[in-house]
Amino acid sequence: MHRRLTAAILLGLVVLQISMSGAMTSPQHSEIRDEESKFLSSVNILNESEGEIVVVTVDGTNLRFTPDTITLKEGDSVHFFWSDELLAHNAVEENGLFDSGDTSRNVDYTYTFKIGENGTYQYVCEPHESLGMVGTIIVEPMPVPEPEPEPEPTTDDDKSSTLSVGEGEITSILFAPWLVAMFVLVGYISLRTDEYQLRLVLEAEEVEDVVEEEETETGNTLEESYRSRVLTLCALYVAQGIPWGFITVTFVTYLAAEGVAAKELAFLLTLGTLPWSLKFLWGPVIDRYQYRQMGRRRPWILIAQSGMILVLSTILLIPNPASDVQLIATIFLIYNIFTSLQDVSTDALAVDILKPHEIEKVNSYMFTSKTLGGMIGGAGLGTIIGIVGIKGAILLQIPIxxxxxxxxxxxxxxxxxxxxxxxxxxxxxDEESLQNDRDFSEIIANVKTAFSLKSTRLGIVLSLVLSLSFFLIPVLPLLFINELDWSEERFNATKGGLILIITMLGYIVGGQLGKKFGGKAVIIYSALGGALLTTTWGLTENWWSNDLFMISIWSIRTFVFAMVSMNIFSLMMKITWSEVGGTQFTAYMAMMNLSAIIGYQLTDPIASRFDYPTLFLIAAVLETLIIIATMFIDPDETRRTLSA
Structure with a gap:
């Protein structure tokens, strides 16, 4: 209704402007218009051929258009495309020049700038404008065509690459010394496995019992039973994934379908994600206040889960949730306070109870469980909502x-x-009084002690360099769709199907290898292998038209870096001191999130300057930083120094 009214007002203003322009026509104005007509006639010939088409996607993690600034010429087109996003988006020019329509998780919309529409245009995603999801399109005038000289015969050497984001190119020779140095470095530390802790870090008596430990459980507590640890942590990670998938996909989609305004959806999402952005504040709280009689972390987990269920149940009491978004937003805020508390408490529990030799293996199960939880909350409940309704979806979630x-x-x-x-x-x-004597000053002192070790400080560095190569993620759809002529459906089916399965397999295999050979060794060798794959991808441009090659190298690279990520997560657990497990481990997770943000923000300044092969080579160099940050970390330093 509002959009129609706005459109009507704008149309009236345009008609009024045209009328006034006609009334003010003078000989001088006629001459100007004649010149404009001649100019337009001379360049309209160019409209007969298609101009350049630039694809704009979305970065669902940081709520940004990718790229957020593009430069076109009159006659060129902008193609807004995204599919199966967690959140619904649209693209609307601030003055109404173009509009992709209602917000949707699947958008395929193209606008072509006509002759005379040069200028700078700002556009927004209506529900996320307040969160900074805006973009800019600079449209340059179409130059008057000049007679083209007779084409000269060209050879293959004269042809420039058609696969390019920017126009810059850095020869691969300049990257060679760095990559060779990384091979030499890894070879050097491989000859000094004891010095660089590339083997399993276990005490002598633990080495003898590792093989038989899982079969010789002495009790049913989490400390005593390996099976209990795995079952509990995996179940809790499923519980972490379900609410996030439900809120960001199922419920938001329902509200949008019910006609909730974009501004209200933005307000709801802002409140819903706020507790996750501030979840690091839970760390000192759960480290300070503990009820040791029922466990260090279990009471907090039970409080969080009870709160989640009770708050979610209150939505059932609202006759029409879409009619009172303010109330729903408040409920979402409280709900996510409890879910973020469970997230921090579960990670702290894992730090407390997992044995050093089982961290990698169990973490692989936890990562996979969280992915499955997100699929249940998003794709699962989102699919059946049309059958059971929103309250039916909530009723199904509560018993789960x-x-x-x-x-x-x-x-x-x-x-x-x-x-x-x-x-x-x-x-x-004595145990009870020990906990009662703890205060925040002691927590802060313990955090300082924890980060006084070389390995724990290097953990921050490793967390910050982990995802710098993420600038390549928004580039891939441009490569496959815009350059290699893949259909949008095929790309998304590959990414959301095969690549997701490969990622989960990478988690599982990485955990098994980490347990057998040591997580640090898996990180270093896998990071080197992944950087080599990325380099190979950049140097094999002539093979990019081969679909089998592209799918294979994409899948293998994804598999390798899934192993890297999983083992880095495990390494952070190993160097975390359990006395401040909630605070220290959450700090590492915050640094990893910051690394991803930095990586995504590098997309525009890097991708707009260099071609595709160069982008892959730059990503490979950034990926080798993981090796340098990892090699000096002693996985056993915290346990040996602070937990003795």
Whole structure:
């Protein structure tokens, strides 16, 4: 209704302007118009051929258009395309020149700038404008065509690459010394495995028991039972994925379909994501306040899950959730406060209870479980919402969360702890008084102690360099769709199908290899192999038209870096001191998120200057920084120094 009214007003103003222009016509104006007509006639010939088409996608993680600034000429087109995004978006020029329509998770819209439409245009995603999701299109005038000289015969050497984002090129020879140096470096540390801790870091008595430990469980607590640890952590990671998928996909899509305004959706999403942006604040809280009689982390997890279920249930009491977005936004804020609390508490629990030799393996299961949870909350509930309705989707989610809650409810972290508050207390007074004496000054002192070690400080560096090559992620759809003529459907089916499966396999295999050969070794060798694959991708431009080659190298590279990411996550757990596990580990996660943001922000300044092969070579160099940041980290330093 509002958009129609606005369009009507704009149309009226245009008609009024035309009328006034006609009334003010003079001989001088006629001469100017004659000159304009001659100019337009001379360049309209160019409209007979298609101009350049530039694809603009979205970065769903940071809510940005990619690229956010483009330069075109009159006659060129901008093609807004995205598919199966978690959130619905649109692209609307601020003065109404173009409009992709209502917000949608799937957009395929093209606008061609006509002769005379040169200038600078600002456009926005209506629901996310307040979050900075804006873009700029600079349209340059079409030059008057000049007679073209007779073409001269060309050879293959004269042909420039058609696969280019920018026009710059850096010869591969300049990258060779760095990559060769990385090979030499990895070879050097491979000859000094003990010095650089490339083997499993275990005490002698642990080495003898690792093989038999899983079969010789002595109790049912998380500290005693390997199976209990795996079951509990995987269940909790599924519970982390379900709410996020449900909120960002299922519920937002429902509200949009019910006609909720874009501004209100933006407000809802802002409040919903705020607790996740500030979740690092939970770290000192869960480290400071603990009820040791029921475990260090379990009470916080149970509080978080109980809050999630209760808050989610309140939506069932609202007759029409789409009619009161302010109330729903408040509920979402409270709901995500509890989900972020569970996220931090679960990670801290993993730091506390996992044995050094099983961190990599169990983390691979946890990563896979979280992915499955997101699929349940997003794709699963989003698919059946048309059958059971929004309240039916909530009703289905509640029993799932209740079943998951039974796992930590019936488990205990350590022997002697109470399962329920009314059970007999078996914790000694010394242990209880130890926790009661803790305050925030002690927490801060412990955090300073934790980060006083070389390995823990290098963990921050490693977290910050992990995702710098992410600038390549928004480039891939441009390469496949815009240059290699893949259809949008095929690209998204490959990315959301095969590549997702490959990623999950990389998590699982990476965990197994990390347990057998040591997570640090897997990180270094996999990062080197991944950088080599990225380099190969950039140097084999002549093979890019071969679909089998492109899918194969994309899949293998994805698999390798899934192993890298999973083992880095595990390494951060190993160097985290359990006394401040919530605070320290959350700090590493925050640095990893910052690294991803930096990587995405590098897309425009780098991709707009260099061609595709150069972009792959730059990414390969950035990926080798992982090797340098990892090689000096001692996975056992925290345990050996602070936990002795």
């Amino acid at each position: 969360l209740l079943v998951i809650m039974m796992v930590p409810l019936l488990m205990t972290e350590r022997p002697g702890e109470k399962r329920f508050p009314w059970d007999e207390n078996q914790i000694t007074e």
